[in-house]
Amino acid sequence: MLKIGMSSAGKKINEELFADYAKHGIEAIEISPGWPDYKHLDYKALKQYSKKYGVELWSYHIPFQTTDIANADRAWRLCSLEYICELIKQASEIGIHKFVTHASTELPDDPVKRADTLAIAKESLSQLADFAGNYGSVICVEDLPRRCLGNCSEELLDILSVNDKLRVCFDTNHLLGEDILSFVKRMGDKIVTIHVSDYDYIDERHWLPGEGDIPWYDLYKTLLEVGYTGAWMYEIGPKCPKTIFRDRDLTCADFARNAKEIFEGKPLTVFSQKIGINA
DSSP, rough: OOOEEEEEETTTHHHHHHHHHHTOOOOEEEEOEEEEGGGGGOOHHHHHHHHHHHEEEEOOOOOOOSSSOSSSHHHHHHHHHHHHHHHHHHHHHHOOOOOEEOOOOOSSSHHHHHHHHHHHHHHHHHHHHHHHHHTTTTTEEEOOOOTTTSHHHHHHHHHHHOOTTEEEEEETTOOSSOOOHHHHHHHGGGEEEBBBOOOOOSSSBBBBBTTSSHHHHHHHHHHHTTTTTEEEEEEOOSSSOOEEEEEEEEHHHHHHHHHHHTTTTTOOOOOOEEEEOOO
Protein backbone atom coordinates (compact mmCIF):
# COMPACT_ATOMS: atom_id res chain seq x y z
CA MET A 1 0.00 0.00 0.00
CA LEU A 2 1.09 3.57 -0.65
CA LYS A 3 1.55 6.06 2.16
CA ILE A 4 -1.57 8.17 2.68
CA GLY A 5 -1.13 11.90 2.21
CA MET A 6 -3.32 14.99 2.35
CA SER A 7 -2.91 18.46 0.92
CA SER A 8 -3.21 21.33 3.36
CA ALA A 9 -5.54 23.11 0.88
CA GLY A 10 -8.55 24.56 2.67
CA LYS A 11 -7.00 24.08 6.11
CA LYS A 12 -4.92 26.11 8.53
CA ILE A 13 -1.31 24.96 8.46
CA ASN A 14 -0.42 24.65 12.13
CA GLU A 15 0.68 22.11 14.73
CA GLU A 16 -2.90 20.93 15.25
CA LEU A 17 -3.12 19.95 11.58
CA PHE A 18 0.01 17.79 11.80
CA ALA A 19 -1.24 16.23 15.05
CA ASP A 20 -4.63 15.40 13.48
CA TYR A 21 -2.98 13.87 10.42
CA ALA A 22 -0.71 11.71 12.56
CA LYS A 23 -3.58 10.59 14.80
CA HIS A 24 -5.48 9.17 11.81
CA GLY A 25 -2.60 7.59 9.94
CA ILE A 26 -2.01 10.38 7.41
CA GLU A 27 1.70 9.98 6.73
CA ALA A 28 2.47 12.82 4.32
CA ILE A 29 1.40 16.39 3.58
CA GLU A 30 1.47 18.69 0.59
CA ILE A 31 2.01 22.27 1.68
CA SER A 32 -0.59 24.28 -0.21
CA PRO A 33 -1.56 27.54 1.51
CA GLY A 34 -4.23 29.95 0.39
CA TRP A 35 -2.57 32.45 -1.95
CA PRO A 36 -2.27 35.28 0.64
CA ASP A 37 -0.62 32.93 3.17
CA TYR A 38 2.59 31.92 1.41
CA LYS A 39 4.39 34.93 2.86
CA HIS A 40 3.35 33.91 6.39
CA LEU A 41 4.66 30.31 6.21
CA ASP A 42 7.00 29.46 9.07
CA TYR A 43 9.34 26.97 7.41
CA LYS A 44 11.25 26.22 10.59
CA ALA A 45 7.99 25.35 12.37
CA LEU A 46 6.89 23.10 9.48
CA LYS A 47 10.09 21.11 9.81
CA GLN A 48 9.61 20.81 13.57
CA TYR A 49 5.98 19.65 13.21
CA SER A 50 6.98 17.11 10.57
CA LYS A 51 9.65 15.60 12.81
CA LYS A 52 7.49 15.67 15.95
CA TYR A 53 4.46 13.95 14.41
CA GLY A 54 6.12 11.82 11.74
CA VAL A 55 4.20 13.44 8.88
CA GLU A 56 6.48 13.72 5.86
CA LEU A 57 6.79 17.06 4.07
CA TRP A 58 6.06 15.38 0.76
CA SER A 59 5.39 18.20 -1.72
CA TYR A 60 4.76 21.91 -2.10
CA HIS A 61 2.17 23.49 -4.38
CA ILE A 62 3.55 26.57 -6.14
CA PRO A 63 0.93 29.38 -6.04
CA PHE A 64 -0.91 29.66 -9.35
CA GLN A 65 -3.30 32.47 -8.44
CA THR A 66 -0.53 35.08 -8.22
CA THR A 67 2.12 33.73 -10.60
CA ASP A 68 2.10 33.02 -14.33
CA ILE A 69 5.23 31.46 -15.80
CA ALA A 70 3.72 31.52 -19.31
CA ASN A 71 2.71 35.17 -19.35
CA ALA A 72 3.64 36.99 -22.55
CA ASP A 73 4.60 40.02 -20.48
CA ARG A 74 8.29 39.37 -19.86
CA ALA A 75 8.50 41.56 -16.75
CA TRP A 76 5.52 39.79 -15.16
CA ARG A 77 6.94 36.39 -16.08
CA LEU A 78 10.39 37.12 -14.68
CA CYS A 79 8.84 38.42 -11.46
CA SER A 80 6.87 35.16 -11.17
CA LEU A 81 9.99 33.06 -11.76
CA GLU A 82 12.01 35.00 -9.20
CA TYR A 83 9.30 34.56 -6.58
CA ILE A 84 8.91 30.83 -7.32
CA CYS A 85 12.66 30.28 -7.11
CA GLU A 86 12.71 31.84 -3.67
CA LEU A 87 9.90 29.52 -2.53
CA ILE A 88 11.77 26.51 -3.92
CA LYS A 89 14.90 27.54 -2.05
CA GLN A 90 13.11 27.99 1.28
CA ALA A 91 11.09 24.79 1.04
CA SER A 92 14.00 22.68 -0.22
CA GLU A 93 16.06 23.76 2.77
CA ILE A 94 13.55 22.07 5.12
CA GLY A 95 13.43 18.87 3.07
CA ILE A 96 10.60 19.38 0.58
CA HIS A 97 11.78 18.28 -2.85
CA LYS A 98 8.68 18.01 -5.07
CA PHE A 99 7.18 21.25 -6.38
CA VAL A 100 3.79 21.04 -8.08
CA THR A 101 3.52 23.64 -10.83
CA HIS A 102 0.86 24.74 -13.32
CA ALA A 103 2.14 25.34 -16.84
CA SER A 104 -0.40 28.08 -17.54
CA THR A 105 -3.63 29.76 -16.58
CA GLU A 106 -6.83 29.18 -18.59
CA LEU A 107 -6.21 30.02 -22.27
CA PRO A 108 -8.51 31.38 -24.98
CA ASP A 109 -9.61 29.09 -27.79
CA ASP A 110 -6.90 30.36 -30.14
CA PRO A 111 -4.33 27.91 -31.62
CA VAL A 112 -1.77 30.65 -32.28
CA LYS A 113 -2.04 32.01 -28.76
CA ARG A 114 -1.76 28.48 -27.38
CA ALA A 115 1.37 27.71 -29.38
CA ASP A 116 3.02 30.95 -28.27
CA THR A 117 2.09 30.35 -24.64
CA LEU A 118 3.35 26.76 -24.81
CA ALA A 119 6.75 27.92 -26.03
CA ILE A 120 7.04 30.44 -23.18
CA ALA A 121 5.89 27.88 -20.58
CA LYS A 122 8.45 25.32 -21.76
CA GLU A 123 11.26 27.85 -21.45
CA SER A 124 10.15 28.87 -17.94
CA LEU A 125 9.68 25.30 -16.75
CA SER A 126 13.12 24.34 -18.01
CA GLN A 127 14.63 27.22 -16.02
CA LEU A 128 12.73 26.15 -12.90
CA ALA A 129 13.79 22.52 -13.36
CA ASP A 130 17.44 23.53 -13.49
CA PHE A 131 17.08 25.81 -10.47
CA ALA A 132 15.26 23.13 -8.43
CA GLY A 133 17.89 20.60 -9.42
CA ASN A 134 20.51 22.66 -7.61
CA TYR A 135 18.67 21.79 -4.38
CA GLY A 136 18.02 18.14 -5.22
CA SER A 137 14.41 19.01 -6.01
CA VAL A 138 12.10 18.44 -8.99
CA ILE A 139 9.41 20.43 -10.75
CA CYS A 140 6.22 18.36 -11.10
CA VAL A 141 4.08 19.72 -13.94
CA GLU A 142 0.40 19.13 -13.18
CA ASP A 143 -2.07 17.93 -15.79
CA LEU A 144 -4.78 20.59 -16.01
CA PRO A 145 -8.38 20.69 -17.25
CA ARG A 146 -10.22 22.52 -20.02
CA ARG A 147 -7.98 24.81 -22.14
CA CYS A 148 -5.01 25.05 -19.76
CA LEU A 149 -1.65 23.79 -20.99
CA GLY A 150 -1.00 20.14 -20.17
CA ASN A 151 -4.61 18.98 -20.55
CA CYS A 152 -3.63 15.69 -22.26
CA SER A 153 -0.72 13.26 -22.28
CA GLU A 154 0.49 14.37 -25.72
CA GLU A 155 0.87 18.00 -24.72
CA LEU A 156 2.25 17.16 -21.30
CA LEU A 157 4.92 14.91 -22.81
CA ASP A 158 5.81 17.73 -25.19
CA ILE A 159 6.25 20.05 -22.21
CA LEU A 160 8.45 17.52 -20.40
CA SER A 161 10.63 17.06 -23.48
CA VAL A 162 12.23 20.47 -22.98
CA ASN A 163 14.18 19.30 -19.91
CA ASP A 164 14.77 15.73 -18.72
CA LYS A 165 14.61 16.90 -15.09
CA LEU A 166 10.88 17.70 -15.37
CA ARG A 167 8.37 15.28 -13.84
CA VAL A 168 4.56 15.03 -13.50
CA CYS A 169 1.97 15.60 -10.80
CA PHE A 170 -0.99 13.50 -11.92
CA ASP A 171 -4.26 15.11 -10.83
CA THR A 172 -6.89 12.40 -11.11
CA ASN A 173 -9.85 14.77 -11.64
CA HIS A 174 -8.45 16.99 -14.39
CA LEU A 175 -8.54 14.83 -17.53
CA LEU A 176 -11.59 15.73 -19.62
CA GLY A 177 -10.76 14.26 -23.02
CA GLU A 178 -8.58 11.20 -22.37
CA ASP A 179 -8.99 7.84 -20.70
CA ILE A 180 -7.50 8.07 -17.23
CA LEU A 181 -5.84 4.63 -17.25
CA SER A 182 -4.33 5.23 -20.68
CA PHE A 183 -2.94 8.53 -19.45
CA VAL A 184 -1.19 6.86 -16.53
CA LYS A 185 0.30 4.16 -18.75
CA ARG A 186 1.58 6.76 -21.20
CA MET A 187 3.14 8.98 -18.54
CA GLY A 188 4.66 5.99 -16.72
CA ASP A 189 7.50 6.72 -14.33
CA LYS A 190 7.34 10.45 -15.08
CA ILE A 191 4.59 10.53 -12.43
CA VAL A 192 6.29 11.22 -9.10
CA THR A 193 3.36 12.63 -7.14
CA ILE A 194 -0.42 12.68 -7.47
CA HIS A 195 -3.52 14.62 -6.45
CA VAL A 196 -6.37 12.28 -5.57
CA SER A 197 -10.02 13.30 -5.99
CA ASP A 198 -13.05 12.12 -7.92
CA TYR A 199 -15.15 13.68 -10.68
CA ASP A 200 -17.78 12.99 -13.34
CA TYR A 201 -15.56 13.40 -16.46
CA ILE A 202 -17.44 16.65 -17.21
CA ASP A 203 -15.31 19.06 -15.19
CA GLU A 204 -13.00 19.00 -12.20
CA ARG A 205 -15.01 18.39 -9.00
CA HIS A 206 -12.55 17.48 -6.22
CA TRP A 207 -14.99 14.97 -4.74
CA LEU A 208 -14.05 12.17 -2.38
CA PRO A 209 -13.30 8.92 -4.27
CA GLY A 210 -16.56 7.02 -4.63
CA GLU A 211 -18.59 10.19 -5.19
CA GLY A 212 -17.74 10.29 -8.91
CA ASP A 213 -16.98 7.92 -11.76
CA ILE A 214 -13.28 7.01 -11.56
CA PRO A 215 -12.63 3.22 -11.33
CA TRP A 216 -10.47 3.61 -8.26
CA TYR A 217 -9.08 0.13 -7.72
CA ASP A 218 -8.16 -0.11 -11.42
CA LEU A 219 -6.44 3.26 -11.21
CA TYR A 220 -4.55 2.26 -8.08
CA LYS A 221 -3.35 -0.98 -9.70
CA THR A 222 -2.32 0.87 -12.87
CA LEU A 223 -0.26 3.36 -10.88
CA LEU A 224 1.53 0.48 -9.16
CA GLU A 225 2.10 -1.21 -12.53
CA VAL A 226 3.93 1.85 -13.91
CA GLY A 227 6.12 1.93 -10.81
CA TYR A 228 4.51 4.66 -8.72
CA THR A 229 5.67 4.43 -5.10
CA GLY A 230 4.86 7.93 -3.84
CA ALA A 231 2.15 9.28 -1.58
CA TRP A 232 -1.56 8.74 -2.19
CA MET A 233 -2.10 12.49 -1.83
CA TYR A 234 -5.68 13.69 -1.42
CA GLU A 235 -6.36 17.21 -2.69
CA ILE A 236 -9.85 17.71 -1.31
CA GLY A 237 -11.04 20.40 1.07
CA PRO A 238 -13.02 19.35 4.15
CA LYS A 239 -15.96 21.58 3.23
CA CYS A 240 -18.68 20.35 0.90
CA PRO A 241 -18.51 21.83 -2.63
CA LYS A 242 -21.64 23.21 -4.27
CA THR A 243 -21.80 20.30 -6.72
CA ILE A 244 -22.58 17.67 -4.09
CA PHE A 245 -24.36 17.37 -0.74
CA ARG A 246 -22.89 16.04 2.48
CA ASP A 247 -24.46 16.53 5.87
CA ARG A 248 -21.07 17.12 7.52
CA ASP A 249 -17.49 18.12 6.75
CA LEU A 250 -14.96 15.46 5.80
CA THR A 251 -12.50 14.37 8.47
CA CYS A 252 -9.04 12.81 8.43
CA ALA A 253 -10.67 9.53 9.42
CA ASP A 254 -12.81 9.64 6.25
CA PHE A 255 -9.71 9.98 4.08
CA ALA A 256 -7.80 7.23 5.89
CA ARG A 257 -10.76 4.83 5.52
CA ASN A 258 -11.23 5.79 1.87
CA ALA A 259 -7.59 5.08 1.02
CA LYS A 260 -7.60 1.70 2.74
CA GLU A 261 -10.81 0.70 0.96
CA ILE A 262 -9.21 1.57 -2.39
CA PHE A 263 -5.95 -0.24 -1.60
CA GLU A 264 -7.87 -3.37 -0.56
CA GLY A 265 -10.32 -3.26 -3.48
CA LYS A 266 -13.33 -2.90 -1.18
CA PRO A 267 -16.59 -1.00 -1.88
CA LEU A 268 -16.12 2.68 -1.08
CA THR A 269 -18.08 4.27 1.74
CA VAL A 270 -20.23 7.07 0.29
CA PHE A 271 -22.43 9.37 2.35
CA SER A 272 -23.06 12.15 -0.17
CA GLN A 273 -25.61 12.95 -2.85
CA LYS A 274 -25.25 14.74 -6.18
CA ILE A 275 -27.61 17.69 -6.32
CA GLY A 276 -27.78 18.57 -10.02
CA ILE A 277 -24.76 19.89 -11.84
CA ASN A 278 -24.21 22.38 -14.60
CA ALA A 279 -20.98 21.58 -16.44
